[in-house]
Amino acid sequence: MLSFIVRRLLQTLPIIMAVAALIFVMFSVIPGTFASSMSDDGRSVLDAEVMARMNKEFGLEDPVYVRFGKYAAQLASLDLGTSFRTRQPVASVIAERLWPTAQLAFASMLFAIVVGVPLGFIAAMRPGSWVDTVSMVGAVSGLSLPKFWLGLMLMYLFALVLGWLPSFGYGGGNPRYLILPSIALGVAPLALLARTTRAAVLDIMHADFVRTARSKGMSESKVVRWHLTRNALVIILTTIGLQFGTVIGQAVVIEKLFSWPGLGSLLVDSVTLRDIPVVQGTILVIVLLFLLINILVDALCAIIDPRIKYT
């Protein structure tokens, strides 16, 4: 297992390098610079001299290959560079946003798992029943709802109409502030988990080993616990792993809507203001988190299902 994890970690290196190169190329060809973003509100005129100095200060006047060389050398020494905007190390800019994003991602996935997995199980145990129909219609709707709209509707209902929760903000980590954004972000993975769980359980329910267990007189609860759950869990875990990474990526919309101080809003702001070092660093961190979570999930699957052998 240890050698598997080490090998998988090593495999992430070329992926990270490829992503880093891709982001660099993308932001080298798109128009606009940090200096030009300083007056995009039309309010302040930034004179050409200051703009030129800014471009020079940030190394934007160097040829692309020189910039790429510097960028690659920085990455090799685990340095993400300095933010144009905050003039602070990118690593510290990202670090202060990591915890709010982790809170949001964990909370939304917790919501998705706690509701979605049992819903999928119940639907699978009673296929064709009203429970199945209602939960699957709900799942399809959940997958189709635009997050921005859903977030607004949640704000409207739970903050404005019912007055139960605050509509925006971080609240210094107060859990009340976490509820609405995590529901808005968690509905899509919830829907996917419910559908995946239902499909997996239905599939396993008709498998030979389940039929054999039942014919041998094993109680239904034991069949569900030992055979259905354990086997379905591999598929469910894999989905959770994939969704975890997706949730971090999709937090962009929700964080902006709820003024949540996470990586998503940092990414949007940095793209808008062409703070390229922060954009590159944030995307790399998101990709790295996605890869690490999936390695963890693979390892968990191997523990749950001994038939899975990683060589």
Place this chain on the structure above:
Amino acid sequence: MFKKFAITTALALTMSAGAYAETPRQGGTIRFTAPYGSSFANLDIHTSNRAQDEIWAKAIHRSLYNWDANANKPVLELAKDVTVSGDGLVHTFKLRDDAYFHNGRKMTADDVIWSYTRLMDGSKAYPGARYVRLIKGAVDVEKGQAKEISGLKKIDDHTIEMTLTERVDPGFSFYPAMTSIYPADEATKDSFATKPIGLGPYKFVEYVPGSRLVAERWEKFYKPGKPHADRVTVSIMGEASARDVAFRNQEIDTSILGPTQYVAYKADPELSKGLLEVPEVYTRVMGMNPSFKPFADKRVRQAINYAIDADLIIKRLVKDKAYRATSWLPISSPAYDKDMKPYPYDPEKAKKLLAEAGYPDGFEFEWTATSNESWGIPIVEAVIPMLEKVGIKVKIKPVEGTVLSEVARSGNYQAFIWSNTSGPDPLTSLKCFHSATPQSACNYTQFKNAGFDKLLDEAAATDDQAKKIDNLKKANAILREEVPMWWFNYNKAVMAYQPWVKGLQPNATELAIQNYEDMWVDASSPAAK
């Protein structure tokens, strides 16, 4: 038009004066919002010229001058008095001797000199350098040829002599937050970037990047009895719809409104009672590039102004959240000519002018625009059928705001639509059309007119205020006639405020920027304690 402005301003002033008529209540929290999209750049206001950053900076920092929204002009803030030499170049400031930084140290002339010298550090490219460059010798520091600004002299701890390179009112240059005065020694420490120390009415408490900034009352603030509130929170809320919910839910005290919300709030019997409307110094225009052959002809540019029914667009699309533009200078400018008429909607005249210019069948051009609802693609889409009526076809080139500013500066466009600052100083603003101003600065349409230049140069040289204003009015009239741009509208900024909020100021330079020390909340505020 002017009547409308007069009524609006009178209402704003009445509201403001009304607030002062009550005895300000001490205590509570002002829950303000920063509505312009992105997070704050950082907590070093010298590095940012964005309105979004000035919103928080106004709580913590102060500059040599401040903007007096009611008088609509810059006034002394950190100085008690200024004397000006006969040639108008040497300004001697008597600084306040009661201004304390948030670490308890008294401000001195050294802090002013240090702050302006810092802004001229050529290796750092501080945006405020463009203002400090006005001081003699500042450019030498910027170029690394000197370490001190020769035009800044400390007479004593609280007296400073500033020699300018031209006869202008330094108030317009030294009121923005990006020229804030920092504590000389403390600002060199690394911690200053995360825990700013200023001279403002509130001292820094906490910043949650991307979410909010909190500041609390500075007991040693130099204005007696101020600030009134104990705390100010500035929440970063770029999404208008989220702001709308939060405002209606009484979680925030103010919200800047867009056209759609403006209609909804005006129609609401309760919300309509708390609207502050101000004609801001922003002019929305379509810039026409004279390098594109048809736009080199004045008749074509005039034809475009005749061919577009701007009033209809303002009414239907901008929902009357704007004033019709007649030329460049906005309604709130001291050199605005209230008798000037806008180009009327006259497609027949437009066709005639196009025919005279050699384009009887019209032509096609590419129009660069962002997605902005008030001065972007939605407006262009409304204009397209109007221009088609006179034979002009339009291809939209959608871009981001960041790209638009670069496009305008580089001249890599045929036409663009933008909202640009056109004040508060009419002379500075009109200089953007002076032939000596490069396109890369702000002469985006490469405007050149000898008569215009002469009027501006004379206005800059004279001490006679009436003559200056007269010249600027005439220069603005030349712009109307020469139409380097389609004059679309002047922004009407609208701020919704809760009934418990008092002391808001009708700031025409940017309504979202307020002097928080003048604001207070009454006992009915949910954050009154």
